[in-house]
Amino acid sequence: MVLIDRSYRGKEFLNENGFTLHAILTISDILEILEEEKLITKDQLNAVSRFLLYDVSGKRLNFEQRLKGCKNPATRKLYERMKEKQSNLILSLDVDTEKEFFTILEQVSTHIIMVKTHIDILKDFTPDFITKLLRIAADYNILIFEDRKFADIGSTVRKQFQGGIYKISNWADFITVHMVPGPGILNGLFDHTKTKTSAFLLAAMSAEGNLITENYSRRVIEIAKKYDKHISGFIGFGKTEHDLKKLKNKIPETMLLLTPGVNLEQTGDGMGQQYVGIEEAVRGGSDAIIVGRGIYAADNPASKAKEYKEKAWKAFVTYNL
Ligand code: S5P
Numbered sequence: 588m589v590l591i592d593r594s595y596r597g598k599e600f601l602n603e604n605g606f607t608l609h610a611i612l613t614i615s616d617i618l619e620i621l622e623e624e625k626l627i628t629k630d631q632l633n634a635v636s637r638f639l640l641y642d643v644s645g646k647r648l649n650f651e652q653r654l655k656g657c658k659n660p661a662t663r664k665l666y667e668r669m670k671e672k673q674s675n676l677i678l679s680l681d682v683d684t685e686k687e688f689f690t691i692l693e694q695v696s697t698h699i700i701m702v703k704t705h706i707d708i709l710k711d712f713t714p715d716f717i718t719k720l721l722r723i724a725a726d727y728n729i730l731i732f733e734d735r736k737f738a739d740i741g742s743t744v745r746k747q748f749q750g751g752i753y754k755i756s757n758w759a760d761f762i763t764v765h766m767v768p769g770p771g772i773l774n775g776l777f778d779h780t781k782t783k784t785s786a787f788l789l790a791a792m793s794a795e796g797n798l799i800t801e802n803y804s805r806r807v808i809e810i811a812k813k814y815d816k817h818i819s820g821f822i823g824f825g826k827t828e829h830d831l832k833k834l835k836n837k838i839p840e841t842m843l844l845l846t847p848g849v850n851l852e853q854t855g856d857g858m859g860q861q862y863v864g865i866e867e868a869v870r871g872g873s874d875a876i877i878v879g880r881g882i883y884a885a886d887n888p889a890s891k892a893k894e895y896k897e898k899a900w901k902a903f904v905t906y907n908l
Contacts, residue, residue: 615870633905648840650908657841661760661785662819665843668700668730669875675903676896677732677845679703679879683710689719691883695892696727701760703732703877706753717758730760736789738765741775748776748784756782763822765789766807770814777817785819791834793824793848795859801833808837815839823873824848826863831871838872846873850881851895865895869902 622632648656654666669675678699682688688709692702702724706712724731733755737744744764749756764772764786776786788811790804804823811818820843825831835844850862868876876899885891 633908653841659785659815659817659819659841661783662841662843664760665700665730665819665875668728672697672700672728673900674698674700674896675869675875675899676892677701677703677875677877678882678892679734679847679877680883681705681708681879682883683708685709685711685713685716685719688716689723691888692723692729694889695882696723696729698889698892698896699729700875701730701732703734703879704759705734706755707735712752714752717754721758731758732761732763732787733759734763736763736765737772737776738767739772740768741771741773743775744772745775748782749780756780756784759784761785761787761819763787763789766810770810773810773814773817777814786817787820787822787843787845788818790821790838791823791825791830793861793863795855795861804834805837808839811842812839815842819843820845820874822847822877824861824863825868825871826861828867828871831863831868831873835872843874844872845875845877846871847877847879849876849878849895851898852881856880865898866902869899870906872907874903874907875899 618627618632618635621627622629650666650670654663654670657663657666676699678692678695678701680688680691680702682691704720709716720731723729733753735747735755737747739747747755748762755762760783762776762784764776766772766788773786788807789799790807792799808821811821821834821838823831823834823844824846825834831844831846838844846863846868848860848862849865849868851865853862855861865876876895878895882888882891882895
């Protein structure tokens with residue numbers, strides 16, 4: 588019998604004897620049919636799906652165990668938001684005016700656990716923006732994620748994180764960090780500060796042709812294990828469920844895998860962005876999806892956010908909870 592990963596569905600591939608196989612149905616498809624026909628229960632479907640997800644290891648912790656074992660307070664907050672809001676949707680709100688930003692944020696706020704900012708995109712930024720953002724975040728139980736992608740020597744990133752006009756360390760629950768400069772970047776960001784901000788490290792990017800290799804991803808994860816006080820997890824994209832699973836299996840269980848490049852309608856944006864579907868991302872082990880244009884550029888961001896949230900949470904409950 589050949590076990591076929593869902594990501595191969597509808598595609599042709601060669602088996603080890605050189606025969607072309609055409610994948611029509613996956614084990615997951617069959618399980619879903621059995622559940623629809625009431626031949627197995629939802630619990631059985633979930634248990635077998637989890638078993639398959641983790642390469643038949645069956646050893647991964649469930650959501651509650653991961654939350655319990657998690658020592659990083661910022662990561663715990665994110666786990667708790669997921670539980671409270673029954674959502675694993677992060678909105679990437681890459682618009683360029685304050686008005687647009689808050690109009691969309693208020694429309695979608697009940698559906699998201701976190702808003703990801705690129706604060707330097709705003710053309711009318713003033714410190715009042717942060718005051719307002721913090722208030723809305725508190726009112727709607729949303730965390731704030733500044734996607735600054737720090738990538739310099741320790742001394743420089745410290746200034747970029749704490750200083751300038753943005754003073755990110757005062758308000759961001761999370762930031763993103765590239766590990767290209769090595770571990771010194773984490774010392775620069777976190778030594779001798781009382782910041783509550785925690786980091787997500789870029790482990791695999793969605794941009795086509797990016798230079799991150801599997802070995803680089805592994806090294807990033809190894810460094811993160813030593814700095815778990817300040818690291819909440821990883822940004823990780825995979826074109827297929829299988830690619831994501833390979834990454835997920837290297838990640839410590841209490842850390843989170845957030846996946847950008849998720850879109851229900853597009854496969855790319857003509858500028859190198861690549862997209863994966865919600866189901867594939869979550870089946871691959873993604874804990875939360877990051878969606879930008881799929882929501883904020885939609886005719887009705889609120890109903891789109893609801894759709895993304897419901898689909899992503901359903902997949903999470905089925906395969907990852
Ligand atoms: O590999 C990555 C990492 C990130 S953080 N690919 C990404 O697209 N991102 C960010 O996710 C990117 O900077 C943007 O803010 C968001 C994706 O936006 P979308 O409009 O393509 O969904």
